[in-house]
Amino acid sequence: MASSSRSTLYENLKLVDTVAKVKTTVKELRRQKEISVDCEGNNLSREGTLDILIIGTVNRKVFLFDITKMGVSAFDAGLRDLLESGCDVMAKLMYDCRNDSDALMHLYDVKLAGVLDLQLVEIDSRRKSKQNHWFLKGLKKSIEVYDHDEKSERTKKNGTEQIEDAKRNGTTIWDKRPLSPDLKDYCAVDTVKLFSLLKVFRKKMEREKMLEASERYVDYFRSYETFPETKFYRHGFLPDEILRSNPRDPKVQYNDCQGCKKKFKRARLDLVNAGEKKRANFCSCCSRIITRIENQPIPSQSFA
Structure with a gap:
């Protein structure tokens, strides 16, 4: 035994x-x-x-x-x-x-x-x-x-x-x-x-x-085949689309979030970096990470 x-x-x-x-x-x-x-x-x-x-x-x-x-x-x-x-x-x-x-x-x-x-x-x-x-x-x-x-x-x-x-x-x-x-x-x-x-x-x-x-x-x-940048997957936030399902619609375009690399419905976020305006796709979770860690302005939009 x-x-x-x-x-x-x-x-x-x-x-x-x-x-x-x-x-x-x-x-x-x-x-x-x-x-x-x-x-x-x-x-x-x-x-x-x-x-x-x-x-x-x-x-x-x-x-x-x-x-x-x-x-x-x-x-x-x-x-x-x-x-x-x-x-x-x-x-x-x-x-x-x-x-x-x-x-x-x-x-x-x-x-x-x-x-x-x-x-x-x-x-x-x-x-x-x-x-x-x-x-x-x-x-x-x-x-x-x-x-x-x-x-x-x-x-x-x-x-x-x-x-x-x-x-x-x-x-x-x-x-x-x-x-x-x-x-x-x-x-x-x-x-x-x-x-x-x-x-x-x-x-x-x-x-x-x-x-x-x-x-x-x-x-x-x-x-993940390969992990994204550490701050975008090892953090204390609830990842997007976990509590609500996100069934894939073949008629809808999906983009990779530039942070966590997960796919979401197409959306655009305005981020400010060193005074230069840049456009990139980030889910709302990764947007919070950027705002909290890098002290950047909260983007005006997030993924639906």
């Missing part, structure tokens, strides 16, 4: 580090209608590593899949099929799935599907209540606002300190074995808390709309 432990944060935590354990665990997880999913790695993305994949269940069981040790064999043993199943089979609760999805696709050929991204659910709840809904809220902040408890906060703080120490020293942390107890608990907290956040939002959540939005979100980073 996988090694296991108990904590007040979770009912049971198991380390899954062999192919045999993967097969047994996946069989157990297939009984669930909803799981929570998170990934940890050094610069988690196609440009970094995916070292630990964490899956939680509604009854507070947490499974840490050691991808550093098993590599692609973990996915070949059943994880790929589990993660690629649609929401009609199993919904995957996540919070900002973009980097996770990018790493899974480009490092391990896993096309993540069936995601319900609670970062989108949270920002949509602010939109409905007429609050600011352009800025994305991180999971740490959402937990503080909607489901705060001191034990979880201390756990995240202890893990974060280890991560930051490694960065300052120019070393990596997620590929080192054995994982410290603090890092194991750090991994577990988020997947447990996702179920708590779901309870907070469930009654007012438009589930089908959020599932559709999550499909667009899960594809947002992984669909």
Whole structure:
């Protein structure tokens, strides 16, 4: 059996580090209608590593899949099929799935599907209540606002300190074995808390709309062949057309946004740069980035 432990944060935590354990665990997880999913790695993305994949269940069981040790064999043993199943089979609760999805696709050929991204659910709840809904809220902040408890906060703080120490020293942390107890608990907290956040939002959540939005979100980073300039894809704003669908009309001309490189209905924006007027196509999200970071005037138009 996988090694296991108990904590007040979770009912049971198991380390899954062999192919045999993967097969047994996946069989157990297939009984669930909803799981929570998170990934940890050094610069988690196609440009970094995916070292630990964490899956939680509604009854507070947490499974840490050691991808550093098993590599692609973990996915070949059943994880790929589990993660690629649609929401009609199993919904995957996540919070900002973009980097996770990018790493899974480009490092391990896993096309993540069936995601319900609670970062989108949270920002949509602010939109409905007429609050600011352009800025994305991180999971740490959402937990503080909607489901705060001191034990979880201390756990995240202890893990974060280890991560930051490694960065300052120019070393990596997620590929080192054995994982410290603090890092194991750090991994577990988020997947447990996702179920708590779901309870907070469930009654007012438009589930089908959020599932559709999550499909667009899960594809947002992984669909890039090459990434645009960093400031146009790694930022704290909600990207355009995520909460509202943008079905392609063959009769309408679409332009590439000159910032994020995504396609939108044709529009023109006037930008002022060093006193010289330039014309370029920018979506409203990238316009906000330019205005905020470069302190340029807000363009008079944005994409519809």
